[in-house]
Amino acid sequence: MLARRELFPNILEMNYQFRQRMGCSVYVVHDAGEWALIDIGFEDSTDEIIDAIRQMDFALSQCRYLICTHADVDHIQGMKRAKELMPQARLVAHPHARLLMEKADRIETYAEISAQGISIDLSPIPVDESIDEGDVLTVGNLKLKVWSTPGHANGQLAFEMGPYLFSGDNIYRDGGVGNIDAHHGSDLVEFIKSLERIRDSKIEWLLPSHGPVFRKQSAHIQKTIDRLKSYLNLADFGTCATGWPLLQEWEEELIHGFDPTQA
Numbered sequence: 001m002l003a004r005r006e007l008f009p010n011i012l013e014m015n016y017q018f019r020q021r022m023g024c025s026v027y028v029v030h031d032a033g034e035w036a037l038i039d040i041g042f043e044d045s046t047d048e049i050i051d052a053i054r055q056m057d058f059a060l061s062q063c064r065y066l067i068c069t070h071a072d073v074d075h076i077q078g079m080k081r082a083k084e085l086m087p088q089a090r091l092v093a094h095p096h097a098r099l100l101m102e103k104a105d106r107i108e109t110y111a112e113i114s115a116q117g118i119s120i121d122l123s124p125i126p127v128d129e130s131i132d133e134g135d136v137l138t139v140g141n142l143k144l145k146v147w148s149t150p151g152h153a154n155g156q157l158a159f160e161m162g163p164y165l166f167s168g169d170n171i172y173r174d175g176g177v178g179n180i181d182a183h184h185g186s187d188l189v190e191f192i193k194s195l196e197r198i199r200d201s202k203i204e205w206l207l208p209s210h211g212p213v214f215r216k217q218s219a220h221i222q223k224t225i226d227r228l229k230s231y232l233n234l235a236d237f238g239t240c241a242t243g244w245p246l247l248q249e250w251e252e253e254l255i256h257g258f259d260p261t262q263a
């Protein structure tokens with residue numbers, strides 16, 4: 001029997017539970033004997049995580065949901081194995097994440113980053129149910145409200161449970177955000193909207209998918225929003241930008257000719 005190290009009432013996180021960094025955050029929410037997992041990480045740690053959950057006296061047969069925040073390989077590769085161990089649990093994901101998981105898309109999931117020599121196994125993972133904005137998942141007496149928070153990935157979800165938001169890769173404690181990358185389906189305009197929604201919400205605690213949990217503070221999120229807004233008009237993230245004012249400036253200069261005294 002393993003002692004449960006709860007972060008908050010009814011919430012455990014497995015890196016905190018193991019007191020060592022395993023991979024992405026793996027949250028367990030539980031009530032009245034039922035429980036659910038939010039993300040699982042890579043397949044090679046799945047058995048160890050689920051065995052530890054069992055040793056904390058959770059019945060595997062009482063797992064209601066296997067929940068995916070989004071389809072990135074480092075969050076969901078182990079979901080196939082988790083479903084084998086707990087066939088009664090409903091594997092749920094956003095419709096776009098479901099598409100990527102069921103066809104084992106190698107690009108949008110980051111299984112393949114050929115320019116960096118990254119190539120990770122990814123089997124097709126059948127999803128039981130699509131979930132999206134406004135849906136509610138029930139675990140015991142707990143209610144997880146589904147938020148659609150695109151930006152990092154098309155199809156990223158967050159989950160509101162009272163004062164807590166399981167916030168995926170929207171924002172981390174250092175103010176960083178999930179990778180912005182056109183090939184990953186990132187969208188800067190949507191990303192900013194997702195962050196504004198989190199900023200303006202009554203959420204008190206953010207439980208991200210990487211790194212430590214932290215208290216939601218508007219000024220902290222605003223700083224990140226301002227940074228992302230600046231990228232809308234810069235070339236830093238290529239086709240994720242909405243415009244590049246420098247090109248209009250250049251056009252003016254081309255018409256009038258280059259003048260070193262004005263440069």
Ligand SMILES: [Zn+2]
Pocket residue numbers: 024072074075169178209210
């Ligand atoms: Zn991630």
